[in-house]
Amino acid sequence: MTDRSLENRVVVVTGAGRGLGLAYALDLAARGASVVVNTRPKAADDPASAESAVRRIQDAGGKAVACPLAVEADDAGDHLLAAALDAFGRIDGLINNAGVPEAMSLHKQTVQQVRGVFDINFYGALAATLPIYRHMREQGAGRIVMTTSAAGLHGVHGMTAYSASKAALIGLMRVIALEGGPKGVHANAVAPYALTGMTEKYIDADTAAAMPAELVAPVVSWLVSEECPLNGETLVVGSGKVRPAYRIEGQGLDFGTEPNIPLSRFDAAAEALMSLKTWTRPHDGNVAFDEFFAARPPKG
Numbered sequence: 001m002t003d004r005s006l007e008n009r010v011v012v013v014t015g016a017g018r019g020l021g022l023a024y025a026l027d028l029a030a031r032g033a034s035v036v037v038n039t040r041p042k043a044a045d046d047p048a049s050a051e052s053a054v055r056r057i058q059d060a061g062g063k064a065v066a067c068p069l070a071v072e073a074d075d076a077g078d079h080l081l082a083a084a085l086d087a088f089g090r091i092d093g094l095i096n097n098a099g100v101p102e103a104m105s106l107h108k109q110t111v112q113q114v115r116g117v118f119d120i121n122f123y124g125a126l127a128a129t130l131p132i133y134r135h136m137r138e139q140g141a142g143r144i145v146m147t148t149s150a151a152g153l154h155g156v157h158g159m160t161a162y163s164a165s166k167a168a169l170i171g172l173m174r175v176i177a178l179e180g181g182p183k184g185v186h187a188n189a190v191a192p193y194a195l196t197g198m199t200e201k202y203i204d205a206d207t208a209a210a211m212p213a214e215l216v217a218p219v220v221s222w223l224v225s226e227e228c229p230l231n232g233e234t235l236v237v238g239s240g241k242v243r244p245a246y247r248i249e250g251q252g253l254d255f256g257t258e259p260n261i262p263l264s265r266f267d268a269a270a271e272a273l274m275s276l277k278t279w280t281r282p283h284d285g286n287v288a289f290d291e292f293f294a295a296r297p298p299k300g
Contacts, residue, residue: 004227007032010088011224012080014038014071014128015098017048020147020194020213024095025053027217028224029062034088036080038098038128041068063088071098071124077131093143093224094132096125096169106160117161122168133176137183143224144180146173146189148234153191153245170234177232178284186231188223191245192216193238211239249288251278253300269300 011028015021017039025035035057042049050066057064067083069076084091099121104113125146136142151159152166169189176187194213203211219237222228234245253273255261266273282288 003031004225005032006221006225009033009092009224009226010036010084010090011093011095012036012038012067012084012091012128012132013095013097014080014124016053017042017046017050020192020216021095021097022053022056023194023213023217024097024220025057025064026060027214027221029057029060029064031221033093033221033224034063035065036067036084036087037064038067038069038071038080040070040098071096071128072119074127076124076127077129080128081131081135090139091132091135092141092226093145094129095145095147095220095224096128097147098124098128099147099166100162102159102162104160105158109160114161114164118165118168121162121165122172125169126172129172129176133180133185136185137180141184141226142180142186143226143228144173144176144185144187145220145223146170146187148173148189148191150191150193150236153234153236173234174232174284181231186228188230188232189234190216190220190223191234191236193236215240246281248276248279248281249292250274250276251280252295252297254297255300265300272298273300 006028011033013021013025013028013035016025016037025037029035037050037053039048039050044051046052050068054064054066065083065087067080069079081091100117102117129144133144146169148169149166150156151163152170155163173187173189176185180187193211194216216237219235219242223230236243236245253269255265280291282291
């Protein structure tokens, strides 16, 4: 089977100095894409610098330029867009990968500490995306990938700000998909399982060997390819496996319209209430509202 090339595609990758971001940049370049490599400003000889990643791509015969900056800066997206247009004359994809970890229980945190994680994980993605998304809408095409996490999907003990910020990215992605889809702009998210500097302290050697970042990269390259049909989806990716993560609502129960429902009725019906044997997958929040009021669930 002959694989298609990503030649003539121009993709911006944030947080691309090491780990997943570097794997994405290298995979894209190997498939023919031109890559704008972003990291936080570092010395050019730092192995995690944008310049170092660009040299690796160029040494392998690929095309790339560096754009070192802090993604949470308000003008980050303007600079990333300008770097792509100045170097390659176009932009086709954006992969929001930059992020910071966290390990602290909520009761030990301050609002400022939580806000600091959001500044990079959520607002960094928003700042990078907005100008690029507007440009993509005007040109009638584009692909945007957000990096969420199992923490964002399900929550993780001791990772309050990280979990909440990664969940917020799913909401942002969904709105871009809904509003951008009719304009040719698709947005999706990946929740990767990979050995990186962020995860290495939490996994054993055998597990680490089974989840190199390079096994996530092809899925992300697919998501930024023009032919990829997905829009508004979240994929869990790692160790060569890919699975979808969906937003669903169960059938629920109808407790009637009398306001003074005995609380014991909820106790007795809790198991049936929470059952997902029958479920629906609303297209968006408006459809979810309409479906909720139109539903005729069993009596509770």
